[in-house]
Amino acid sequence: MSSNNDRDIMVACLTEARTSLQVLTKAGITELMTFRKPPLSIIYILEGLTVLLAPSKRMSDWYEIKKWLGTRVNELLTMLMNFNTDQVSEEQLEHLKTILARPECDSERVRCCSLAGYQLCLWLKGIANYSIIQRQYQQSL
Numbered sequence: 001m002s003s004n005n006d007r008d009i010m011v012a013c014l015t016e017a018r019t020s021l022q023v024l025t026k027a028g029i030t031e032l033m034t035f036r037k038p039p040l041s042i043i044y045i046l047e048g049l050t051v052l053l054a055p056s057k058r059m060s061d062w063y064e065i066k067k068w069l070g071t072r073v074n075e076l077l078t079m080l081m082n083f084n085t086d087q088v089s090e091e092q093l094e095h096l097k098t099i100l101a102r103p104e105c106d107s108e109r110v111r112c113c114s115l116a117g118y119q120l121c122l123w124l125k126g127i128a129n130y131s132i133i134q135r136q137y138q139q140s141l
Contacts, residue, residue, distance in 0.1 A: 006137040010130050014085060017126025020119045021080055028116030029073055033066055039113045041104040046117075048099045048124045051092055053079055080123060088131045096128050 032042060043062050050059045050068060059065050072079065088096075099105060107125070111118035 006133055006140070009133050010137065013126045013130035013133060015126075017085075017123045017130065018081070020122035020126065021077065024077060024080075024116055024119040024123075026073060026077065028114075028119070029069070029076055032114060032116050033070055033073070035062075038062060039104070040102075041110045041113045041121075042117045044099050044102055044105050045110060045121050045124065048096055048105075049120060051095045051099065052083065052088065052124075052127065055089070055092055083127070085127055085130055086134070088127065093128065093131045093135075096124065097132075100125060100128055 032038070032046065035042060043060070043065065046065045046069060047060050050057060050065060053072075054068060057064075057068070059068060069076070103109070105121060107118065107121055110121040
């Protein structure tokens with residue numbers, strides 16, 4: 001890949017991630033918290049969020065994720081919009097790739113469970129793709 005092509009792809013990944021957030025609302029995020037026993041798709045997507053937004057905590061249990069999300073409902077959209085995409089560590093990226101590779105994290109499968117979950121899924125995939133291409137680009141320099 002040429003460096004111009006890499007940059008174009010990185011911009012497209014970020015645009016896709018940010019566009020997905022334009023549809024996401026506080027009400028949608030709150031809806032995710034109303035699940036008593038959410039589908040695995042939702043748990044995995046929210047786990048992916050915690051990988052990026054709370055890297056010092058390993059959360060895969062619904063109770064922990066719900067508690068973490070509940071304390072951030074008002075600021076989550078801002079956190080996502082202002083997320084520093086250039087600071088994703090190799091460990092975070094590998095963990096995120098593992099989560100997103102699960103069949104339950106297929107975009108259409110997530111969409112069937114929740115529109116808010118779907119938007120977060122698209123954001124996570126955009127950030128992951130950006131980080132992958134960014135690393136390839138840096139290695140080519």
